[in-house]
Amino acid sequence: MASIYDVAAAAGVSITTVSHVYSGNRHVAADTVARVMEAAKDLDYSPRLSARALATGRSMILGVCFPAESSLLHRNPYFPALLEGLSAAAGKQGYGFLLIPNALGEDGVSQGELLGQLDGVIIADPAEDDVRLAAFLERDLPVITVGRWMSRQDIPWVDNDHSKALENLFIHLDEQGYERPLLLNKRPTISYESDVEQAFQRETAARGLPGRTVWCEDFFSQKTYDVAREILTAGDRPDVIIASTDSQALSVLQAASDLGIDIPGELGVVGEGETVLAASSIPPLTSIRVFPDKLGDLAVGLMLDLLNGGGGERSKLVPVELVVRASTERRSGMEASP
Amino acid sequence: MASIYDVAAAAGVSITTVSHVYSGNRHVAADTVARVMEAAKDLDYSPRLSARALATGRSMILGVCFPAESSLLHRNPYFPALLEGLSAAAGKQGYGFLLIPNALGEDGVSQGELLGQLDGVIIADPAEDDVRLAAFLERDLPVITVGRWMSRQDIPWVDNDHSKALENLFIHLDEQGYERPLLLNKRPTISYESDVEQAFQRETAARGLPGRTVWCEDFFSQKTYDVAREILTAGDRPDVIIASTDSQALSVLQAASDLGIDIPGELGVVGEGETVLAASSIPPLTSIRVFPDKLGDLAVGLMLDLLNGGGGERSKLVPVELVVRASTERRSGMEASP
DNA sequence: TTGTAAGCGTTATCAA
DNA sequence: TTGATAACGCTTACAA
Numbered sequence: 001m002a003s004i005y006d007v008a009a010a011a012g013v014s015i016t017t018v019s020h021v022y023s024g025n026r027h028v029a030a031d032t033v034a035r036v037m038e039a040a041k042d043l044d045y046s047p048r049l050s051a052r053a054l055a056t057g058r059s060m061i062l063g064v065c066f067p068a069e070s071s072l073l074h075r076n077p078y079f080p081a082l083l084e085g086l087s088a089a090a091g092k093q094g095y096g097f098l099l100i101p102n103a104l105g106e107d108g109v110s111q112g113e114l115l116g117q118l119d120g121v122i123i124a125d126p127a128e129d130d131v132r133l134a135a136f137l138e139r140d141l142p143v144i145t146v147g148r149w150m151s152r153q154d155i156p157w158v159d160n161d162h163s164k165a166l167e168n169l170f171i172h173l174d175e176q177g178y179e180r181p182l183l184l185n186k187r188p189t190i191s192y193e194s195d196v197e198q199a200f201q202r203e204t205a206a207r208g209l210p211g212r213t214v215w216c217e218d219f220f221s222q223k224t225y226d227v228a229r230e231i232l233t234a235g236d237r238p239d240v241i242i243a244s245t246d247s248q249a250l251s252v253l254q255a256a257s258d259l260g261i262d263i264p265g266e267l268g269v270v271g272e273g274e275t276v277l278a279a280s281s282i283p284p285l286t287s288i289r290v291f292p293d294k295l296g297d298l299a300v301g302l303m304l305d306l307l308n309g310g311g312g313e314r315s316k317l318v319p320v321e322l323v324v325r326a327s328t329e330r331r332s333g334m335e336a337s338p
Numbered sequence: 339m340a341s342i343y344d345v346a347a348a349a350g351v352s353i354t355t356v357s358h359v360y361s362g363n364r365h366v367a368a369d370t371v372a373r374v375m376e377a378a379k380d381l382d383y384s385p386r387l388s389a390r391a392l393a394t395g396r397s398m399i400l401g402v403c404f405p406a407e408s409s410l411l412h413r414n415p416y417f418p419a420l421l422e423g424l425s426a427a428a429g430k431q432g433y434g435f436l437l438i439p440n441a442l443g444e445d446g447v448s449q450g451e452l453l454g455q456l457d458g459v460i461i462a463d464p465a466e467d468d469v470r471l472a473a474f475l476e477r478d479l480p481v482i483t484v485g486r487w488m489s490r491q492d493i494p495w496v497d498n499d500h501s502k503a504l505e506n507l508f509i510h511l512d513e514q515g516y517e518r519p520l521l522l523n524k525r526p527t528i529s530y531e532s533d534v535e536q537a538f539q540r541e542t543a544a545r546g547l548p549g550r551t552v553w554c555e556d557f558f559s560q561k562t563y564d565v566a567r568e569i570l571t572a573g574d575r576p577d578v579i580i581a582s583t584d585s586q587a588l589s590v591l592q593a594a595s596d597l598g599i600d601i602p603g604e605l606g607v608v609g610e611g612e613t614v615l616a617a618s619s620i621p622p623l624t625s626i627r628v629f630p631d632k633l634g635d636l637a638v639g640l641m642l643d644l645l646n647g648g649g650g651e652r653s654k655l656v657p658v659e660l661v662v663r664a665s666t667e668r669r670s671g672m673e674a675s676p
Numbered sequence: 677t678t679g680t681a682a683g684c685g686t687t688a689t690c691a692a
Numbered sequence: 693t694t695g696a697t698a699a700c701g702c703t704t705a706c707a708a
Contacts, residue, residue, distance in 0.1 A: 003685055014695045019687060029693060044477075049455040050397055051685035053388035054700045061399075061436070061455075080418045083437065091439035096452050098399070098436055099421065101429035114434050117387040139382075222618070247614070254620065276585070280560070282592065341701055352679045357703060367677060389701035392684045 002043035010039035022047055062090055062303060063114075063121040063141075065100040065132060067190070076245065077275050078292055082124055082146060085296020093304060095119075100132065115139060120303050122146065125190045142306045144299050148191040148315075156306065157315045158298045162192060165288045165320045166199035166242075169270060170207070172286075172322060173240055176330055178268050182231065182238035183213040184224075184248055196244055196272075212238065216248065224248050228255035232267070240268035240328065246275045249285055253327065257282075268328040274321075284325035294318050340381035348377035360385055400428055400641060401452075401459040401479075403438040403470060405528070414583065415613050416630055420462055420484060423634020431642060433457075438470065453477060458641050460484065463528040480644045482637050486529040486653075494644065495653045496636045500530060503626045503658045504537035504580075507608060508545070510624075510660060511578055514668055516606050520569065520576035521551040522562075522586055534582055534610075550576065554586065562586050566593035570605070578606035578666065584613045587623055591665065595620075606666040612659075622663035632656050 008015040013032060020026045021036045028036075039045075053059045064086055066079050087097045098118065115135065120142035126133055126149045136143050137152075145157040173181065181204060188194035197213060204211035216227050228251050231238065243249035249271030253263065261267050263283055271278055274289035298316050346353040351370060358364045359374045366374075377383075391397040402424055404417050425435045436456065453473065458480035464471055464487040474481050475490075483495040511519065519542060526532035535551060542549035554565050566589050569576065581587035587609030591601065599605050601621055609616055612627035636654050 005685080015686085016688090016695055016697095017693090020694090023687075025687085027693075032693080046454045048392070048685055049452075050388045050391035051700090052687075054386070054392050054702080055685080055687040057700075059388055077415075083418075084440070087437045087439045091452070094452075096436045096455070098434045099425045101425045102422070114387075114429070114432075116384045117434070225618070251618070254618075280563070280589070280592075343701080353702080354679055354681095354704085355677090358678090361703075363703085365677075370677080386701055389684090390703075392686080393701080393703040395684075 001048075002040075002045040004045075004047070006043050007036060007039050007045050010043060011035045058307075059117050059119050060094055061096050061098050061118055062086075062300075063098050063100045063118040063136075065121060065123045066102070067125050067127060068102040068130065068132075076247075076273070078273055078290065079124060081292035082296050085293035086122060086300060087296075088293070089297040089300035093300065095300070095304075115141065119307060120144070122299050122303060123149075125192065127189050142303065144303045144306065146295050146299050150191050150194065156302050158295050158302060159191065159315070159317055160290050160295070160320050161317045162195040162288075162320070163199045163202075165272075165322065166196065166203055168322045169242070169288065170203040172324060172328065173268065174207075176264070176268065176328055178240040178328070179209065180237075180239045181209060181212070182241050183211070184216055184228070184231075184241055184243040184252065185213055186244055187215045187217060193244065200242065224251040225255055228252040229259065232256060232259055232261060237267075239266070240270065242270045244272055246271035246273040246278045246285060246287055249287070249327075250277055250281055253281060253283075253285070264326065264328050264330040268330070270328060274323055278323070278325070281327075283327050286325045286328040287323050289321040289323050291318060291320070339386075340378075340383040342383075342385070344381050345374060345377050345383050348381060349373045396645075397455050397457050398432055399434050399436050399456055400424075400638075401436050401438045401456040401474075403459060403461045404440070405463050405465060406440040406468060406470075414585075414611070416611055416628065417462060419630035420634050423631035424460060424638060425634075426631070427635040427638035431638070433638070433642075453479065457645060458482070460637050460641060461487075463530065465527050480641065482641045482644065484633050484637050488529050488532065494640050496633050496640060497529065497653070497655055498628050498633070498658050499655045500533040500626075500658070501537045501540075503610075503660065504534065504541055506660045507580070507626065508541040510662060510666065511606065512545075514602070514606065514666055516578040516666070517547065518575075518577045519547065519550070520579050521549070522554055522566070522569075522579055522581045522590065523551055524582055525553045525555060531582065538580065562589040563593055566590040567597070570594060570597055570599060575605075577604070578608065580608045582610055584609035584611040584616045584623060584625055587625070587665075588615055588619055591619060591621075591623070602664065602666050602668040606668070608666060612661055616661070616663070619665075621665050624663045624666040625661050627659040627661050629656060629658070 004015045004018050008018045013036060017028060017032060018036055021028050021033050049060065090097050118141060121136050123133060123143060123145045125147040126145050128151050143155055145155055147159050148157045149155050183200045185197055186193050188197060201211040214227065214231060216224055232255055241252050243252055249269050252269050256263055256267050263269060269285060271285045271287040274287045278285040278287040295318055342353045342356050346356045351374060355366060355370060356374055358366050359371050387398060428435050456479060459474050461471060461481060461483045463485040464483050466489050481493055483493055485497055486495045487493050521538045523535055524531050526535060539549040552565065552569060554562055570593055579590050581590055587607050590607050594601055594605050601607060607623060609623045609625040612625045616623040616625040633656055
């Protein structure tokens, strides 16, 4: 492995010059640059990042950290999509992403070891009590969250504008004549869930409607189906169910189908996440589209601001998009007008 | 930030001793260890990994690399699950995982920079022509693949035993009396797809059945549905369709349902991947379960072997499991016996 | 059982 | 426009 010394010798310059050719930190004469680059290519040289990190005090590595809860990373496509967004954005700036294992914190060993390496950490959907997060703050690692950390509002974040999403959704539901909404939500442990709840209460209150929420702990199993079935067979049946994830909404569709309930005539169904599932379900699902790649991009931007002196470290809200499909469209635009 | 010098001074020992307390590379007297650890805790010290990396020539960071094709990472839950397996296994050994952005290679900038940092790279489902892979081998970075690299069989790999999976599947299909199988597969660009094709041909040939394969480029869109519909309405209708992913299989289920074809009576359907979808579809889907966490574990093990002198760098095949559900179960075990 | 001192490959501060 | 040289914080012979 060639070092900066080898390149300097081959190019007939000092290591300082080679260093500056690579860092761009000061001007180097064009022909000198050419000579250095050629020597570097000949020797197959590239700067050792660990040496650079030691000299600068910056590793150029960011950590990323997903909810520990039941390996959500691979059950909800939102997270891998976010990870890609983060990784792409960071890559463009020369930063890399280290995935922080969920086990961190239980396993005392790797904890300090790995964290010492990081320039900062991005946390997706932080739970209040996650032991890892406490560790980051103690070492005062720069932290950005995707979704807000409810107990520490001072930490810069990016987030989806769920509030606006529900505002728009209710306008749509008004148009479609739905009047007995029900929110199928998870008991709030992250900001998303409490945002949705609050916005739901706000919108229903504004319309004089009851803001009925059913809490449903389990996102992905048979349980959601059972809960949905119970809701649909009980006395006071809602005419539209808003589910906090697309997969929950699919369970509702299924339960309704099994009970012979017509969708969207007797029951509207709305999901959130706009996964592949939503477009291809029967009937296609009205859903709220989020943009994890955009979130990733902004989160990295915020992090870099923080690392580079922290000028504009303002948090950012990302617009979402209501995608209307058959599951709530009982009056087409054509018929509605006159 | 405290350094090894601060700790040594506070504990009244040399930096060598502190170093050895942390590395475990030589014995240190128990009370000395205690003194050092206390000083370290007081000073909130943890070794700077970049310094360690510079001194040892090892970064303790592995790269991981997923198929570039249309961001498969977030469309197929297999990949995030694998990533978690890798990350957990690596974490236990003090290694971290850097996600290599898909853009790498197009963007010349970050290429050398990031790669210089890595001790090795694990590649999931390598495509033959991926430019990134060429780059790794040129720099002779140690490489392990998950799924085999078809053009370079010399590279150590871990893989699912798809061949055995199809063997078992066909035994099951025999029992259920299926006789006109059709394979819905993707044109082979990775070893998985060609393994499945080969095993399918082998099993059908052994039974004197036609080995009919339909190639279907698009895994997740409407297209699969259309292809399935075409297959089911054409003259020579299969009595069982084996799909190369669960989501493909779901499209088949849907098409069959729309056409009023009874499952599993008139048509059996089999998926692969054993995602959450399989268990909750209507009817529940017979599928081949893979164990990405296990693969991740073994891949990391192989990588460490390679890094530590490369003793037992033998590749490994991981058993998979046939999960029989209603979509192929037309004769229950009860009825079948007499 | 412990310590001294020479690297590891960069960047950064001076100075020219 | 370029160079010497001292950090950066660790590991690891070699010595004691």
